[in-house]
Amino acid sequence: MAVINCPGCKKKTSDKAIECSHCGLSLQALDSDKIANLNHVNRINQAQRLMTYSFVAMLLFCGGFLFMFWDNVEQGTWQHNLAMASTVVGFILYIIIRIRLLFFKRKK
Numbered sequence: 592m593a594v595i596n597c598p599g600c601k602k603k604t605s606d607k608a609i610e611c612s613h614c615g616l617s618l619q620a621l622d623s624d625k626i627a628n629l630n631h632v633n634r635i636n637q638a639q640r641l642m643t644y645s646f647v648a649m650l651l652f653c654g655g656f657l658f659m660f661w662d663n664v665e666q667g668t669w670q671h672n673l674a675m676a677s678t679v680v681g682f683i684l685y686i687i688i689r690i691r692l693l694f695f696k697r698k699k
C-alpha cells in the first residue's frame with residue numbers, strides 16, 4: 592500500500608482506496624484525462640486565490656496609506672502606528688504575492 596496525493600484535494604490518501612477519504616473523489620474511475628482536468632481546475636483556483644490575496648494586500652496598503660495622510664493623524668499615536676504597520680505589511684505582502692503569481696504563471 593502506498594500513500595498518494597489525491598488529485599482532487601491534494602491530501603494524502605491510500606492508492607488502494609476506492610475513493611478519497613477526505614473529499615470522496617472516486618480514485619478508481621480516474622483516468623489521465625480527468626486528472627489533467629482536475630489539475631487544470633486546481634491551477635485556476637490557486638491563481639484566483641493568489642489574486643484575491645494580492646487584492647487584500649493592496650487594500651491593506653492603500654487603507655493604511657490613505658489613513659495616514661488623509662486623516663492627518665499625529666505621529667506616535669496607535670492609529671498612526673497601525674496605519675504605518677498596515678501600509679508596510681500590505682506592501683510587503685503585495686510584492687511577495689505578485690512574485691509568487693509570476694512564478695506560478697511561468698511554471699506549466
Ligand SMILES: [Zn+2]
Nearest residue numbers: 597600611614
Ligand atoms: Zn481528496
